[in-house]
Amino acid sequence: MKIVFTGGGTGGHFYPIIAVAEAIRDISREQHLVAPQLFYVAPTPFDPSALLENEIIYIPSRAGKMRRYASVQNVVDLFTTFWGILGCVATLFKIYPDVVFSKGGYASVPTVLAARILGIPVIIHESDAKPGRANLLAAKFAKRIAIAFPNAENYFPAKTRAKIAVTGIPLRKRLADLDPAGGVASLSLDPSVPTVLILGGSTGSRAINETVLGALPEMVEYVNVIHQTGKDNFAEVERTAPVILEGTSHKERYHVFPYLSLETMRQAAGAAHLIVSRAGSTAIAEIALWRRPSILIPIPESISHDQRTNAYSYAQSGAAVVLEQENMTPHLLASEVRRITADRALSNQMSERGALFGNQDAARTVAEELLRITLSHEEPK
Numbered sequence: 047m048k049i050v051f052t053g054g055g056t057g058g059h060f061y062p063i064i065a066v067a068e069a070i071r072d073i074s075r076e077q078h079l080v081a082p083q084l085f086y087v088a089p090t091p092f093d094p095s096a097l098l099e100n101e102i103i104y105i106p107s108r109a110g111k112m113r114r115y116a117s118v119q120n121v122v123d124l125f126t127t128f129w130g131i132l133g134c135v136a137t138l139f140k141i142y143p144d145v146v147f148s149k150g151g152y153a154s155v156p157t158v159l160a161a162r163i164l165g166i167p168v169i170i171h172e173s174d175a176k177p178g179r180a181n182l183l184a185a186k187f188a189k190r191i192a193i194a195f196p197n198a199e200n201y202f203p204a205k206t207r208a209k210i211a212v213t214g215i216p217l218r219k220r221l222a223d224l225d226p227a228g229g230v231a232s233l234s235l236d237p238s239v240p241t242v243l244i245l246g247g248s249t250g251s252r253a254i255n256e257t258v259l260g261a262l263p264e265m266v267e268y269v270n271v272i273h274q275t276g277k278d279n280f281a282e283v284e285r286t287a288p289v290i291l292e293g294t295s296h297k298e299r300y301h302v303f304p305y306l307s308l309e310t311m312r313q314a315a316g317a318a319h320l321i322v323s324r325a326g327s328t329a330i331a332e333i334a335l336w337r338r339p340s341i342l343i344p345i346p347e348s349i350s351h352d353q354r355t356n357a358y359s360y361a362q363s364g365a366a367v368v369l370e371q372e373n374m375t376p377h378l379l380a381s382e383v384r385r386i387t388a389d390r391a392l393s394n395q396m397s398e399r400g401a402l403f404g405n406q407d408a409a410r411t412v413a414e415e416l417l418r419i420t421l422s423h424e425e426p427k
Contacts, residue, residue: 047082047420048143051102052158054151054180058173058328060092062409063149065216067100069413082420085141087134087157105141107134109153130156131163138164144420145169145189147412150181158184167419171412173215173327174352175359177201185209189419192412194327195359214405215331216412220308221315222335229317233272236299240387241270243318243338245306246279251324253371254343255279258322260376261383262290266299269387272314273302280304320387322379325357325368333366334403339386339396340366343374365400 049070053059067084074081084102091097091104108130134156138146146161148154148170158180161168167189172181175195185191185206192213193199199210235241242265246254255275265271275283284302291297306314315321315336323329325344333340342361344353357368367382386393 047080047423048085048141049082049416049420050085050087050138050141050143050146050157050161051149052087052107052146052154053149054153055088055090055092056151056326057092058326059149059151059153061096061218062171062173062216062328063147064093064096064100064102065218065409066147066412066416067102068219069216069409070417071100073410073413073417079417079421082144082417085143087137088153105137107137107153107156109156111152127152127156131159134160135163138166142166144423145416147171147416148181148184149173150178150184152180155180155183158188162187169412169416169419171213171216172198173331174198175327175355176352178352190415192408192415194331194408195356197359211411213411214408215328216409217328217331217335217406218308219409220312221332222406223312224316224336225309225313226316229313229315232313233270233301233317234298235270235272235301235317236296239269239299240319241272241317242320242322242383242387243314244271244273245321245323245329246274246276251276251343251345252279253374254322254324255283257374257376257379259283259286259290261380262287262300263294264377264380265383266291266294266296268384269319270299270317271301272318273300274306275302275304277304319393320383322383325353325360327352327356330356330360330366331403331405331408334360334400335406337397337401339393339400341379341382341386342366342368343371344368346371360400360403363399363403365396365403 051063086102087105087107089109097104138160145167148158158168169190170181170184170188171192173194185202191210194215196212321333321338322341325342342357344357347354360366361368
């Protein structure tokens, strides 16, 4: 039994794949199945340690990106994608998996098209409220289509609707096991005030970081701040924050990290009373799973087509407040943080409404379908 995973090179694409792999391993143990061989085919491994921990074999591929604006690089990347498809045909022919699972993104295109050429079944998962072009392409021949937002179904061709199931977003099982006490102790948080966790996405956000730095003197007066900056932005923020906080009475309430490991994330999210985050679909699903009120700051639509739609779809439930990046100021961010953390009834209400969006069984649902297809190939003809 062999399963190939593929997807774009962001945490929002990668970590749901890890969650599905975890569920496949769990089901295989529970049902005493021979554990399938798992492969990840993509231009980069993203998080090699996560692949190793889940016994997933990484195989590099080539993929060109199609930008939404005119660029000579689009022409170059067409050729990159073409050669990537040929390479993936050779890779899949050698492995010949029972099924391919794609999370979408430009990096998935060569693999899913190679699977189409070879007649290998494809299952796709769309995390966003507005599907990406890669998944809309793959939907035409996918065997099953999993979605997180019910309204995403409206973007797919009518003839594919019978293949669609609303599953939610697969999340790593350890993320459900929060450690609030460990967070307060290991992060040296002040227990007398609420805690806000600020997440800028897997690669970080300069715009959010700059706004947070401007809001720090005001925020540390009434909350602990756990700030994940992204690896590329960490050095600058770490150097600037002490200067900005000089002379404030509670500078020890600010805690900055380039990246939060799984264990640190469990502690930070457990201790948090409010989460400020980009509006990636996986981030929203994690916030809903944690039952925390949130302030969402979507990437501007001119850069990303999906985050604004995600943010407002989730905010309609009453679980979040949306701040547009173009209108966000340090004082506005600090004021919203204070308004939500100071109003326990409002915080509780937002938490309860967010819980309706989360689905802890998403990874298992997808894994069961992948294994069903895989095992059907093992049955005697």
